[in-house]
Amino acid sequence: xxxxxxxxxxxxxxxxxxxxxxxxxxxxxxxxxxxxxxxxxxxxxxxxxxxxxxxxxxxxxxxxxxxxxxxxxxxxxxxxxxxxxxxxxxxxxxxxxxxxxxxxxxxxxxxxxxxxxxxxxxxxxxxxxxxxxxxxxxxxxxxxxxxxxxx
Numbered sequence: 001x002x003x004x005x006x007x008x009x010x011x012x013x014x015x016x017x018x019x020x021x022x023x024x025x026x027x028x029x030x031x032x033x034x035x036x037x038x039x040x041x042x043x044x045x046x047x048x049x050x051x052x053x054x055x056x057x058x059x060x061x062x063x064x065x066x067x068x069x070x071x072x073x074x075x076x077x078x079x080x081x082x083x084x085x086x087x088x089x090x091x092x093x094x095x096x097x098x099x100x101x102x103x104x105x106x107x108x109x110x111x112x113x114x115x116x117x118x119x120x121x122x123x124x125x126x127x128x129x130x131x132x133x134x135x136x137x138x139x140x141x142x143x144x145x146x147x148x149x150x151x
Contacts, residue, residue, distance in 0.1 A: 031056040033128050033140035036100075041145045045109050048144060050126045051100040056138075061130040064088040068105040069127065070112055070146070074120035083108055107146055114145040 031054065038049040052066055065087055071080035084105030103126075115122040125143040132138060 031130065031138045033130065033138060035126055035128060035140055035142040037126060037142055037144050039144065041147055042107060043147050043149045044107055044111060044113065045149060047104050047106050048126075049102060049104045050142070051102050052126075052128050053098055053100045054128075054130060055098075056130065056132070059132050059135055061090050061132050063090055063131045064101075065129045065131065066101075066103050067127045067129075068103070068125075070114075070122055070124045072120060072122055074117070076120070081111070083111060111146065113148050 034053045036051045038051075042048045048068060050066070050068070052064070054061075054064065065085065067082050067086075068084040069080060069082035072078055084103070086103045088101055112122050114124055123143055124146045125141050128140045130138040
C-alpha cells in the first residue's frame with residue numbers, strides 16, 4: 001500500500017474540474033489537465049470511472065500516472081491508500097495533448113468510507129500526475145464521495 005503524502009485534492013466532490021498549471025515546468029506555458037468523474041458519489045464495492053485529458057505546450061511528458069485513492073486530513077498521522085493505479089506511456093502521437101483516457105477502478109469492500117468531521121476527514125479522489133522530464137511534474141486532483149453500501 002502506498003503511504004506517501006500527496007498534498008492537494010482540494011476540489012470539492014461532484015464537480016468536473018479543469019486545472020491550469022502554474023507553468024513551473026520551465027516552459028513558461030500553462031499545461032492543462034482535465035478530470036471528469038462519472039459519479040460524485042459511489043458505494044463500497046462499486047466502480048468509479050474517470051476520464052482524463054491533458055494538453056502541454058512545453059516539454060513532452062514521459063508518461064502519465066492516474067491514481068484512485070483515499071487520504072486522511074486533520075489531527076494526527078496522515079494515512080493514505082491507493083486502490084487503483086493506471087500508467088499511460090506517452091508516444092509521439094500523444095506527446096502534447098490527448099483525447100480522453102478512461103479508467104475504471106472498483107472500490108474495495110474493506111476501504112474506508114468518506115467522512116467529514118471536525119477532527120478528521122477521509123477524502124477520496126482521482127490524482128493525475130504528468131511525468132515531465134527534468135522539470136516539476138504537473139498534478140491535478142478531483143474528489144468524489146465513497147458511501148457505505150445500502151442493505
